[in-house]
Amino acid sequence: MLRPAIARRATDEPRNFGPGTELYRTRLGKTIVARSEEYLPTIAADSIDLVVTSPPFALLRQKSYGNLEQGPYVDWLVSFGPLVKRILKETGSFVLDLGGAYQRGKPVRSLYNFRVLLRLCDEHGFHLAEEFFWHNPAKLPSPIEWVNKRKIRAKDSVNTVWWLSKAENPKADIRNVLAPYSDRMKKLIEDPEKFYRPKDRPSGHEISARFGKDNGGAIPANLLQYPNTESNSIHIRLCKQFGFEPHPARFPSALPSFFINLLTDPGDAVMDIFCGSNTTGQAAEALGRRWIGVECERDYAIASAFRFMAEWPLDRVKAFVDAARSGKNSLEILEQQKSLF
Secondary structure (H helix, E strand, O other), X not given: OEOOHHHOOHHHOOOOOOOOEEEXXXXXXXXXXXXXXXXXXXXXXXXXXXXXXXXXXXXXXXXXXXXXXXXXXXXXXXXXXXXXXXXXXXXXXXXXXXXXXXXXXXXXXXXXXXXXXXXXHHHHOOEXXXXXXXXXXXXXXXXXXXXXXXXXXXOOOEEEEEEEEOOOOOOOOHHHHOEOOOHHHHHHHHOHHHHOOOOEOOOOXXXXXXXXXXXXXXXXXXXXXXXXXXOOOHXXXXXXXXXXXXXXXXXXXXXXXXXXXXXXXXXXXXXXXOOOOOHHHHHHXXXXXXXXXXXXXHXXXXXXXXXXXXXXXXXXXXXXXXXHHOOOOHHHHHHHHHHOO
């Protein structure tokens, strides 16, 4: 839930966050209306544990939230490399979710997402800690020309997610993101001798029968399967109520939650430099992490506040929206928040 500024403690947000057009704040974080390339230099060096973001993709069809052609897009996105690296702690990580694309007019895939990865590592010294792939089983068949019309390609339903690190050994703990055991594995743990006989594999490696211990879950794979089906959330409902167009490129909260759990501890600082509808901030708040979101489109930033208003009556939501839409500066809007409590 959004909190009045007066209730905030000094420990509730990362220290030394620079000034900006602050639109709203919660107990643990805040949203800034600004261009990230202008705001990032104001943040203290070595102060952020995790930057996790899904930037506007290099798509062929122009989107309302803005996107560039694939060549200039790579240059633009790579230019954030030194800005992000400077603010990360030595043990920090940069997680970048990028959707795939085709070359214009050809059934041939673009390599832009791989070029971004290589240049961030080669030119700016990031390390590829691990590559992940996000599969969205709910994604509609696309691109239409090659999948629906000509039927010569499978639908594109997987994003590449690059986990980059500032140093070779970033902070991470896979025990925080263990997957539930399958029913078969549960039976194996219960009585390993009944279901398994240790033997050598063709490679000569011996597989020991250490299946009697319950470790709380299975080690997850780097293929993450989360459907993106948000349709009746508080964010969507309030967008409709107050005439906002929902951000067209929202990702499911499970995606940033996975990396927040894997790469940070409670109280750490998380940042999304293209926060859109602020799924990352909502996930960080729920997991007890301090956070900051930066969004250059004011309407998207205003609507992102709806994610924290589940317990607000409509008259209070309206008061916030009216103040934010009026063009008041951040202090006036925060003062409006205080008057709502």
